Amino acid sequence: MHDVPVGLSVNGRRFEAVVEPRLTLADFLREKCGLTGTHLGCEHGACGACTVLLDGQAVRACLLFAVQVDGQEITTVEGLASPDGQLSPVQAAMRDCHGLQCGFCTPGFVTSITALLRDNPQPTDAEIREGLSGNFCRCTGYQGIVNAVHKAAEARQ
Template structure:
């Protein structure tokens, strides 16, 4: 199979590689770019662990091929924190509100919450639950995550 050149901006930096057409964006980020914060859970778009922002929209990186993102901008969980390594309001709220336990789902939640609050800075509990319905957590029971969204909304609003 022949490889195709891909050039993309990830977390503000240009990345170029040649990839097989069937390589997923999640595998591209992890294997070609060394950005292992994007986790692979179900690998068919149901769990949300691989959520990234593609031109600002939350997408499942396991459902997108790397060749499809040529010329676009991606933000991974590594790009959500400030340049100085300071936690974003969402990351800080997840920590403060015990919105994580094992941490496997956390990158997908942080990315999804970031997009949710950008689009809806003051969501209701129902809007939070609906907005995060595509992200699964097997450890927390979700209340800490919902509380974290509310705390982050207060911090950024």
């Protein structure tokens, strides 16, 4: 296989590299962009730790090759905070509601919650649990995460 040029807009900044066609989007973000907030857990799309926004839609970065998303807009957890470094409402709510413990799954949850609240600004507990069913946390009992979604939804009003 021959290397392929790839150009992505990541968090509003252009990144270009020549990569192997099999390089995953997650590895592109971590290795070529230096954005290590996208975590690799299971590497087969089940845990949600690598969730990013691709043109606004939540996707698993471990399941996509960088060449597949050439020319598209990616938002990682690093791109969710304000330009002056203030936490997004979702990030602040996760902190305030103790929606994390070890923090490994947190970037994927924050990104998934951001997409969920964009599509459903006032979700019920059942809708939150369904919307986040693709993200696994081995440390919390999930109630802090559900509470954080409600708090972030209120803050966005």
